[in-house]
Amino acid sequence: MTQFTRRAAIAALAAPAFIRSASAAPETTTFDIIAVRDPQLGAQIALAAEFDLFRPQGITPNIRWTQSAADTLTIMGGGSAPVGTGGSFTQVVFGGQRLPIRTISALADIAETQGFVLSPGVRLAHPRELEGKRIAFTQGNSQVLLLAKLASLYSFDATKVQLVNMNQSEGVVAASRGDVQGLMGWQPNLYRLIQLGGTMYCTGATLHVNGRPEPRPADDLLLFNHSTLLASQEWIDSKPNTLTALLKALMAANTILTDDKPRAIAALGRTLRIDAPALEVMANANKYALGISPALIASHRFQSEWAVSIGRAPSPPRAEDCFTTRIAEMADPALVTWRPVA
Template sequence: MTVVARHDLSRRLLLGALAAPALLPSLGRAAEAPEVREFEFLGVRDPQLGMQLAVAQHYGLFREEGIDVTFRWQSSGGEVLTVMGSGFPIGVGSPFGQIALAAQNMPVKILAGLADISDTQGLVLAPGVTIAHPRELEGKRCAFTQGNNSPLMLVKLAQRFGFDHTKIRMINMNPSEGVVAAARRDVDMLLAWQPFLHRLTTMGGSLYITGGRLHFANPPEVLPERDKLLYAHSTILVTQEWIETRPNTLKALLRALIKADAVFRADRPRAMAAMQQVLRIPPEPLEVMAEANRYEVAISPELVNTYTFTSDWAVGIRRIPAPANPDTGISTTLLEQVDPSHVTWRPRA
């Protein structure tokens, strides 16, 4: 896709695939002028966090909404948290970012969810390891990375299938080291996230579970929301000051990201091309990672489940002193003004 063709592509997609009666009234109506037209945004070159950002940038969807967004790409959501902790106003991250910053009396809110990323985290058995029943995980050596809540998947799996998760031998190492260790059979399994799960499966490992699926079942079992092993979402984080002083700018941002969602649904190959170019990820792992996400710019009960799950974990590891409240941590007003159909959860009055 050449640069010259992007504007035409955007027009065709938005006049064709986006021309659903329910969508056009909210996205097509005249909008208030953005308070600022140019600003920087902390992005991450990762399809879990960056699909909408990449598509909107590649196809000029920000410009269509009257804004010019310059991305300061970070390597992870953790880096975004650090930079926003120093006062930067807007970026992508997990609900933990908002929870941790709010616990430090920094007025940061979740503006919208971007994707349910629960199935991008999981457990892969090392090549040659077979398990007939989850209880056989007891005694196995598991590579994992401290500082995230993925071990809770093993806790919930143990509760479901009646085994003792404390008998799993957890060995701390970074994900790349874990892939190598599992491939060499120095450990029996890897608890991590994409693309590291994919790397190990290409070496002969077998995907055992993800946050929302039991892959050892035949066929793989999709867990209902209440029974998921892990709750995880990517979100937009923004300061309260921006919500109050730049609401039109943020609404323009949301409209562009909603359009990016629609491009992904209407013409996935075009969206994947944008992600490959902007996020700089090879096609094969990109396809695997994108497939594991459920993209939608939304504020939903599922997002709140992730918020509560993350808050409970953060309290349990003493990262925050008391549970966080989604009623004050998630700001619904601007997304509701852009398109109320994208808001299916609202704070208590």
């Protein structure tokens, strides 16, 4: 009989009833997971490890923490790991290259953590005053689409805004010094610029151009993006019980995220090594939810169109070729609210 530690026993008892339900034994118990060390892409993985939620499901994964989803592209794309976390764009790249890797679940809607912050002292009477300004961004990331969306909404010429490519930490410093008039990027970089006196101008889901938050309609965001859990097609076919066990452990972790956020944030701080104020901003902005939903597919299509526009994909990869509902259905049929077209 498996010998549980006291911590594991408590975690098992605290898990929802569906997590403890009997299921087929995992085909393998030990395997690598490529996880990105941030609360957008790694929260549930970190909590499952912190609260020993994998063991009740009969698995002991080896978590290989990385710095960005670019590492997931390299490692999973090279066949060195069967499971990993990424963003919607990660799946688009895999799909565009016709690699046999598919999304088995969303992790979070992360649109609210992507945004645009004005530099300290910069005040705009109207978004058209962005014309002639210098804005820092990181090439290869879809936050640049925020500018195009603002230009469409407020009728200004986005080509008259000078985009300056630099990494996010450099962008924070440049914006704080006034070398550029704003930064497009993601948390916690946006938070850090705001702490230095910057002003939030918009996120992927909310406008702030009038000095107050104005949430966008769910079907008309400025930017659609999700974090995702990906697996190789070989594992989806040959080790579905192992992947289901993994997803069930993440479901238990997601329950802690949604039902006991202070406890979750404290645990995330220990694993993800992010200062508490920034971590709280990020964790509260993300909408953590597992499964395969229409919102997840909307993010895929949005990111696909952008990928084609910058030459990262020859054509938009079909959602039916990039997502599988099989594992989510095995974990809990209620997780699946989108179905592929036959």
